[in-house]
Amino acid sequence: MTGAEDARTTGTEDRGRAPATAVEDTLDLRLTEELLALFAADTAPADGPAASALLDAPGSWRPVTTSAGIFQLVPVRLERDLAVVTRWMNDPAVAAFWELAGPEEVTARHLAGQLEGDGRSVPCLGVLDGKAMSYWEIYRADLDPLARHYPARPHDTGVHLLIGQVTDRGRRVGTTLLRTVADLVFDHRPSCARVVAEPDLRNTPSVSAFLSAGFRFSAELELPEKKAALMVRDRAHRDHL
Secondary structure, eight states: OOTBBBTTBOBOOOOOOSOOOOOOOOOOOBOOHHHHHHHHHOSSOTTSGGGOTTTTOGGGOOOEEETTEEEEEEEOOHHHHHHHHHHHHTSHHHHHHHOOOSSHHHHHHHHHHHHTSOSSEEEEEEEETTEEEEEEEEEEGGGSGGGGTTTOOTTOEEEEEEEOOGGGTTSSHHHHHHHHHHHHHHHHOTTOOEEEEOOBTTOHHHHHHHHHTTOEEEEEEEOSSOEEEEEEEEGGGTTTO
């Protein structure tokens, strides 16, 4: 979903629908190496979404070095992360795309739908150099309502992204991380041949970010909530795009 990076992506170059605005974040969640180690050891209950075979446990995927810094996906814990995700959802640049602005209860319902589900969608914080700076949803696109709108293939994996930190927007961080997360999916999900996303078609910066990250424009989709660009990154072409 990027609201700040629509995949939904927004705020990067970006469920996303409008250009990011200069809104300052007031909550800076910085994670020490010790906390990151704890996240790695205790990301979710053993029977929770992060342990689900549907997505090959994104919570177990190790940090990777990127041109933007050391990046890791950390599965959301409601009691720990609700405040920061709510703050990001209330950024006007994000709210225009995700449509989840409001009190914590609004964000909590959105997260709970995934955390209490069967693991077909895993909400994560994106932690860059020890700092939580983005929100991701890694989901089984072939098991999602999206599959009704395009020729889905088994194990298609979707991504939604928002960049929460204003300082990380507009400098190709979103492009770098989209490529990184797609590579993580391919590395850890051998059955997955395609990573897909559906940014709002009007969000030119978001579509551009996906194209720069090695995705291709596949089709224009009429979804219930928006007209979207179906973006696809193919495993077969990952080393060439």
